[in-house]
Amino acid sequence: MAESKLTFEDAMKRIEEIVSVLENGNSSLDESLELFEEATKLCAFCNKRLETAEQKVKSLAINNNEDK
Numbered sequence: 001m002a003e004s005k006l007t008f009e010d011a012m013k014r015i016e017e018i019v020s021v022l023e024n025g026n027s028s029l030d031e032s033l034e035l036f037e038e039a040t041k042l043c044a045f046c047n048k049r050l051e052t053a054e055q056k057v058k059s060l061a062i063n064n065n066e067d068k
Contacts, residue, residue, distance in 0.1 A: 008049045011042045018042075 018039040022032060 006045065008046055011046050011049075015039050015042050015046070 018035045021027060022035055027035065
């Protein structure tokens with residue numbers, strides 16, 4: 001899935017899937033490392049989206065207070 005079209009919810013769902021596979025313990029070391037790397041990238045994507053949303057909320061709150 002291209003990152004530009006990836007939603008926060010889709011990324012979280014994929015992270016949950018990866019965690020489930022890794023918890024199962026049936027993956028090879030190489031597969032586990034690849035999944036871990038994918039999950040790490042997805043976590044970074046989610047963190048960036050959350051930071052952006054937080055800044056937007058703060059900006060809206062400031063603008064709302066200025067309008068009063």
